Amino acid sequence: xxxxxxxxxxxxxxxxxxxxxxxxxxxxxxxxxxxxxxxxxxxxxxxxxxxxxxxxxxxxxxxxxxxxxxxxxxxxxxxxxxxxxxxxxxxxxxxxxxxxxxxxxxxxxxxxxxxxxxxxxxxxxxxxxxxxxxxxxxxxxxxxxxxxxxxxxxxxxxxxxxxxxxxxxxxxxxxxxxxxxxxxxxxxxxxxxxxxxxxxxxxxxxxxxxxxxxxxxxxxxxxxxxxxxxxxxxxxxxxxxxxxxxxxxxxxxxxxxxxxxxxxxxxxxxxxxxxxxxxxxxxxxxxxxxxxxxxxxxxxxxxxxxxxxxxxxxxxxxxxxxxxxxxxxxxxxxxxxxxxxxxxxxxxxxxxxxxxxxxxxxxxxxxxxxxxxxxxxxxxxxxxxxxxxxxxxxxxxxxxxxxxxxxxxxxxxxx
Amino acid sequence: xxxxxxxxxxxxxxxxxxxxxxxxxxxxxxxxxxxxxxxxxxxxxxxxxxxxxxxxxxxxxxxxxxxxxxxxxxxxxxx
Numbered sequence: 001x002x003x004x005x006x007x008x009x010x011x012x013x014x015x016x017x018x019x020x021x022x023x024x025x026x027x028x029x030x031x032x033x034x035x036x037x038x039x040x041x042x043x044x045x046x047x048x049x050x051x052x053x054x055x056x057x058x059x060x061x062x063x064x065x066x067x068x069x070x071x072x073x074x075x076x077x078x079x080x081x082x083x084x085x086x087x088x089x090x091x092x093x094x095x096x097x098x099x100x101x102x103x104x105x106x107x108x109x110x111x112x113x114x115x116x117x118x119x120x121x122x123x124x125x126x127x128x129x130x131x132x133x134x135x136x137x138x139x140x141x142x143x144x145x146x147x148x149x150x151x152x153x154x155x156x157x158x159x160x161x162x163x164x165x166x167x168x169x170x171x172x173x174x175x176x177x178x179x180x181x182x183x184x185x186x187x188x189x190x191x192x193x194x195x196x197x198x199x200x201x202x203x204x205x206x207x208x209x210x211x212x213x214x215x216x217x218x219x220x221x222x223x224x225x226x227x228x229x230x231x232x233x234x235x236x237x238x239x240x241x242x243x244x245x246x247x248x249x250x251x252x253x254x255x256x257x258x259x260x261x262x263x264x265x266x267x268x269x270x271x272x273x274x275x276x277x278x279x280x281x282x283x284x285x286x287x288x289x290x291x292x293x294x295x296x297x298x299x300x301x302x303x304x305x306x307x308x309x310x311x312x313x314x315x316x317x318x319x320x321x322x323x324x325x326x327x328x329x330x331x332x333x334x335x336x337x338x339x340x341x342x343x344x345x346x347x348x349x350x351x352x353x354x355x356x357x358x359x360x361x362x363x364x365x366x367x368x369x370x371x372x373x374x375x376x377x378x379x380x381x382x383x384x385x386x387x388x389x390x391x392x393x394x395x396x397x398x399x400x401x402x403x404x405x406x407x408x409x410x411x412x413x414x415x
Numbered sequence: 416x417x418x419x420x421x422x423x424x425x426x427x428x429x430x431x432x433x434x435x436x437x438x439x440x441x442x443x444x445x446x447x448x449x450x451x452x453x454x455x456x457x458x459x460x461x462x463x464x465x466x467x468x469x470x471x472x473x474x475x476x477x478x479x480x481x482x483x484x485x486x487x488x489x490x491x492x493x494x
Contacts, residue, residue, distance in 0.1 A: 298471065
């Protein structure tokens with residue numbers, strides 16, 4: 001029979017609360033749970049450990065009695081991701097809760113990979129792996145942030161190789177766990193610290209490879225989202241070629257090893273000096289050939305006949321003048337000749353029309369003393385002085401008046 | 416005769432002088448100019464050609480000077 005609801009006036013005894021809790025917990029029966037073993041201690045053949053949630057901050061203690069332990073895989077150890085069949089007990093007397101493990105098995109590699117693939121697909125769909133969102137690394141970073149395990153080979157490799165390439169390179173290193181349950185919180189904290197430092201221009205997350213399960217933290221969604229959200233470029237140098245963690249996909253640059261990360265982030269001083277020298281040499285050659293080409297071009301222009309010597313300008317005009325004078329002479333001579341021919345033609349015409357021609361045929365012109373031509377006998381009365389023009393000259397005469405008869409005048413057609 | 420305008424040639428950049436020189440040669444070769452214009456053009460062409468040559472000689476000198484300075488600045492093996 002269930003007691004009355006507890007009030008201040010009628011409170012439950014502690015035993016009642018304990019009994020209620022036990023009753024409720026017993027109803028759970030046996031259940032399968034999943035987590036990561038973060039503590040595994042053996043005492044008197046029994047195992048006392050802790051199981052942590054894979055994503056959230058939640059932990060539960062568990063016990064494996066020796067009778068059960070003998071049936072479990074001997075390889076189980078701290079850091080393993082497992083599924084366990086458990087029975088939860090509440091001990092009323094001590095007010096304690098125990099989780100008793102009945103079965104436990106490591107999460108299969110297939111299951112883990114499947115989870116990672118699901119996360120890969122989800123983050124890919126969100127565009128976290130898109131090349132266009134990847135930030136460019138600075139050519140020579142002022143300070144390089146390094147997240148790695150304390151005194152690890154990865155740390156030594158990065159520092160040594162970077163300094164070999166550029167002796168004055170500066171690092172700010174923040175140590176973090178790179179495997180196990182502390183990986184995610186410590187890497188997140190280190191990333192936040194370095195990303196907030198304005199001097200840090202690039203961040204390397206380095207670890208020297210390792211077992212796939214040890215690298216699971218670098219496929220954790222929280223780290224991946226933090227890297228994607230960082231304002232500083234992040235280089236992933238986890239050094240695991242097969243089953244690469246998702247950090248490689250989200251990072252702005254993936255390096256195959258910590259050594260490779262140093263080479264990708266820090267330019268080689270000697271190489272760069274050589275490159276500068278080569279560029280200088282090419283520049284010099286280019287400018288020299290440019291000047292040479294231009295000099296040849298100007299030389300070609302200068303050697304064009306019109307520029308060689310300005311004399312041609314005057315010579316050309318002088319020739320034109322000589323030709324014009326010669327042409328003028330020629331035209332003048334031709335014109336005079338033409339005029340002479342015309343005059344001769346006119347003279348011939350004049351001669352043809354002149355009375356002289358008539359006189360040459362035996363005719364005469366009779367003029368009075370006043371010069372008037374005598375045309376009829378009445379124009380020359382008796383005693384009038386006359387001038388007779390003949391072909392051979394002129395003679396003086398006096399009229400005797402009209403003649404009784406005269407010789408016949410020859411017809412001009414008979415001439 | 417018209418006074419040829421050559422006083423401004425010294426203020427022209429190399430490219431300006433060269434391009435104008437090409438234009439002057441082209442105009443002279445076309446032969447569509449008066450005697451006075453031809454002479455003025457020829458004188459300008461001569462001034463432009465000199466400007467270009469001086470500029471290029473100067474450029475070559477600058478290049479040689481930079482090279483010798485660099486050679487002087489580079490440490491020798493025995494230093």
